[in-house]
Amino acid sequence: MYSIPSLDLPPLATAGGRVRLPGSKSISNRVLLLAALSEGPTQVDDLLDSDDTRVMLDALRALGCQIDTTGPQSVRVQGMGGRLAVREAALFLGNAGTAMRPLTAALALMATAQGARFELSGVPRMHERPIGDLVDALRQLGCPVQCLHNEGYPPLRIGDGQVHPLRLDAPIRVRGDVSSQFLTALLLALPLVAQHGDVVIEMATELISKPYIEITLNLLERFGVRVQRDGWDRFTIARGSRYTSPGRIAVEADASSASYFIALGAIAAPTPGTDGIAIDGIGLSSIQGDIRFVEAARLMGADIVGEDNALRVRRGAWPLKAIDLDCNHIPDAAMTLAVMALYADGTTTLRNIASWRVKETDRIAAMATECRQLGATVEEGADFIRITPPRGPAAGPPQGGTAPSGGSEPHEVGSVGAHGWRQATIHTYDDHRVAMCFSLAAFNPAQLPVRIDDPKCVGKTFPDYFETLFSVCRTPAERIPVICIDGPTASGKGTLAAEVASTLGYHLLDSGALYRLVGLAAEREGLSTTEADLRDPAHAERMGELAARLDVRFTPGKTWLEGEDVTEALRAEAAGMAASRVSAVPQVRAALLDLQLNFRHLPGLVADGRDMGTVIFPGAPLKVYLTASAEQRALRRHKQLISKGIPAILADLLADLQARDARDMNRTHAPLKPAEDAVLLDNSHLDIEQSVARVLDWWHGKQAFPVR
Ligand SMILES: Nc1ncnc2c1ncn2[C@@H]1O[C@H](COP(=O)(O)OP(=O)(O)OP(=O)(O)O)[C@@H](O)[C@H]1O
Numbered sequence: 272m273y274s275i276p277s278l279d280l281p282p283l284a285t286a287g288g289r290v291r292l293p294g295s296k297s298i299s300n301r302v303l304l305l306a307a308l309s310e311g312p313t314q315v316d317d318l319l320d321s322d323d324t325r326v327m328l329d330a331l332r333a334l335g336c337q338i339d340t341t342g343p344q345s346v347r348v349q350g351m352g353g354r355l356a357v358r359e360a361a362l363f364l365g366n367a368g369t370a371m372r373p374l375t376a377a378l379a380l381m382a383t384a385q386g387a388r389f390e391l392s393g394v395p396r397m398h399e400r401p402i403g404d405l406v407d408a409l410r411q412l413g414c415p416v417q418c419l420h421n422e423g424y425p426p427l428r429i430g431d432g433q434v435h436p437l438r439l440d441a442p443i444r445v446r447g448d449v450s451s452q453f454l455t456a457l458l459l460a461l462p463l464v465a466q467h468g469d470v471v472i473e474m475a476t477e478l479i480s481k482p483y484i485e486i487t488l489n490l491l492e493r494f495g496v497r498v499q500r501d502g503w504d505r506f507t508i509a510r511g512s513r514y515t516s517p518g519r520i521a522v523e524a525d526a527s528s529a530s531y532f533i534a535l536g537a538i539a540a541p542t543p544g545t546d547g548i549a550i551d552g553i554g555l556s557s558i559q560g561d562i563r564f565v566e567a568a569r570l571m572g573a574d575i576v577g578e579d580n581a582l583r584v585r586r587g588a589w590p591l592k593a594i595d596l597d598c599n600h601i602p603d604a605a606m607t608l609a610v611m612a613l614y615a616d617g618t619t620t621l622r623n624i625a626s627w628r629v630k631e632t633d634r635i636a637a638m639a640t641e642c643r644q645l646g647a648t649v650e651e652g653a654d655f656i657r658i659t660p661p662r663g664p665a666a667g668p669p670q671g672g673t674a675p676s677g678g679s680e681p682h683e684v685g686s687v688g689a690h691g692w693r694q695a696t697i698h699t700y701d702d703h704r705v706a707m708c709f710s711l712a713a714f715n716p717a718q719l720p721v722r723i724d725d726p727k728c729v730g731k732t733f734p735d736y737f738e739t740l741f742s743v744c745r746t747p748a749e750r751i752p753v754i755c756i757d758g759p760t761a762s763g764k765g766t767l768a769a770e771v772a773s774t775l776g777y778h779l780l781d782s783g784a785l786y787r788l789v790g791l792a793a794e795r796e797g798l799s800t801t802e803a804d805l806r807d808p809a810h811a812e813r814m815g816e817l818a819a820r821l822d823v824r825f826t827p828g829k830t831w832l833e834g835e836d837v838t839e840a841l842r843a844e845a846a847g848m849a850a851s852r853v854s855a856v857p858q859v860r861a862a863l864l865d866l867q868l869n870f871r872h873l874p875g876l877v878a879d880g881r882d883m884g885t886v887i888f889p890g891a892p893l894k895v896y897l898t899a900s901a902e903q904r905a906l907r908r909h910k911q912l913i914s915k916g917i918p919a920i921l922a923d924l925l926a927d928l929q930a931r932d933a934r935d936m937n938r939t940h941a942p943l944k945p946a947e948d949a950v951l952l953d954n955s956h957l958d959i960e961q962s963v964a965r966v967l968d969w970w971h972g973k974q975a976f977p978v979r
């Protein structure tokens with residue numbers, strides 16, 4: 272997950288490949304609660320691992336439910352059979368409506384029937400999300416429920432520690448026009464108290480988002496409770512209903528999450544050699560209502576082949592076709608249509624979406640504001656949004672090739688690209704769906720990058736969203752930004768590069784490690800690395816061959832040579848000296864070229880070495896030549912070695928690094944020198960933080976993202 276302030280997406284060109292999506296949030300949290308309320312243990316597989324499921328798991332554990340992790344996406348829930356193990360608890364439910372609403376109902380009924388008291392709270396936005404209709408229904412039943420700050424909103428106090436009779440003989444009336452989760456909450460909770468007679472729920476108003484109720488009814492059945500439904504007005508839970516564990520249950524992939532990849536397949540030209548986007552783990556037999564996003568995407572022109580548990584999406588009509596659609600049945604996935612509308616041949620209207628206003632943020636306002644940032648014309652109403660793409664029809668698809676303005680070269684702040692698109696900083700309002708939707712704007716025909724603020728908000732439902740997106744998107748290498756940091760040894764390149772990369776969410780290339788690996792591999796094969804031997808052309812040839820067949824693997828924080836962890840061995844001073852000698856051999860440098868170029872992946876790269884800016888990435892938009900006095904560098908290296916318990920003599924280190932500088936600077940091939948367009952940074956009197964801040968300032972100064 273990108274836990275950084277903002278993530279810059281380079282302009283993207285094509286997409287293709289296979290994705291497996293995380294489990295459905297709606298199913299995961301319903302299943303966890305049902306498993307906890309059931310008699311007997313339930314093994315839950317393919318569970319979503321995200322903020323919202325974490326709060327549900329934490330809440331159930333706080334309520335005394337035993338939940339064991341049995342795999343990366345699996346838990347075993349020991350059902351409590353509707354009996355409370357804990358009579359008092361304060362539960363924090365973040366911004367998870369799928370936890371807040373059902374737990375409110377289930378705990379209210381159990382607290383009233385068994386005598387207990389709970390407090391349920393969340394993040395500030397959760398305290399602005401209405402729950403009054405559910406509270407009213409629970410009060411009708413005789414449950415003591417108190418709104419602690421504002422009437423109709425969390426935080427709530429549920430129960431008063433005393434047992435009270437429940438009034439179950441009259442139908443329970445609940446409104447359905449604000450959130451279908453109120454009905455879901457009652458449907459999940461009432462089987463716990465239906466021992467003595469049928470329990471009936473009647474809708475007081477029209478029900479929205481009916482497909483979510485279908486998920487609820489389907490899952491209730493999996494846990495042994497069949498609800499009789501009369502249209503969408505009346506639901507009857509039969510006397511004697513009780514939850515029984517199905518033993519094992521697998522969670523489908525999330526249909527709302529699938530919408531981004533369906534849209535991706537519809538928007539992006541297929542990457543050559545691929546057949547569009549294949550989505551595993553969800554298909555047309557899904558029980559999730561958002562699977563009907565497939566129909567909406569088809570209306571806009573997507574070419575979708577659906578199987579029971581898989582989808583394949585290719586671009587069909589292009590530009591996409593503008594639509595006018597009632598989206599009540601797909602409230603979450605419909606947000607994705609708003610971004611598809613940016614690529615349409617006219618004005619798209621999405622109707623009957625009033626519930627967007629009370630979700631993680633006011634989604635109608637958020638989508639309208641951010642689409643406008645990108646250059647679209649947007650009209651919004653209480654329950655609709657109307658989007659006209661930037662300057663009318665999007666003229667042509669991004670097809671790959673070189674960006675007109677030089678790829679990763681900056682555009683002017685506030686600049687308007689081809690087709691009226693603007694380079695935008697997208698605010699995400701702590702709303703995962705806003706972040707995911709607007710990533711698709713990176714396919715804009717103007718080939719402008721897109722900045723997504725607070726990308727970690729996707730953690731609510733899809734923590735690895737951006738990684739998954741990048742795994743199936745392609746763009747010409749020159750559009751992927753590279754920051755080069757070259758300089759002499761111990762100037763702090765590695766430290767600086769790692770910090771800058773982690774702040775920007777970029778990949779990291781420590782090119783020195785590759786030369787160190789060659790030195791180490793040579794030593795292990797008994798191949799001499801003395802300067803005298805390396806002057807022999809046949810020996811140099813052998814060294815080049817060795818570099819070409821280097822069996823190396825990088826994992827976070829570790830380097831492996833022929834399957835052996837050589838991380839520590841590589842950092843030895845002797846390895847640095849050997850690297851300096853073998854790196855002067857042109858055959859070695861040539862052999863390592865492709866390996867280095869292959870580090871240039873989405874969303875960007877920070878590369879440190881000696882020739883990053885001069886030879887390997889000559890077109891990089893930022894090149895830093897980092898240096899410090901030899902004395903300072905020797906002192907730093909001395910401190911570094913001593914802190915690791917490695918004995919070192921300062922004078923020897925100084926002599927070694929001066930020898931290394933001389934060799935690196937004076938060799939014929941790719942000598943160490945600043946690139947002509949490099950900026951010089953002497954950090955002799957700067958600490959690490961100051962050096963990092965300086966480079967980030969230069970980098971941000973080169974971007975054309977508007978500050979908001
Ligand atoms: N600006 C700085 N001020 C003080 N110490 C620093 C600074 N930058 C880096 N250092 C320290 O100097 C030491 C050497 O830094 P680092 O390993 O990043 O250098 P390098 O240029 O990558 O070296 P090499 O080229 O040999 O790999 C480390 O202990 C690091 O913490």
Ligand SMILES: Nc1ccn([C@@H]2O[C@H](COP(=O)(O)O)[C@@H](O)[C@H]2O)c(=O)n1
Nearest residue numbers: 782783784786850851854880881882935
């Ligand atoms: N791009 C590069 C990087 C490194 N070298 C040589 O490798 C030696 C070790 O590098 P470190 O950054 O890990 O210290 C270095 O002294 C250079 O001789 C290179 O040539 N080109």
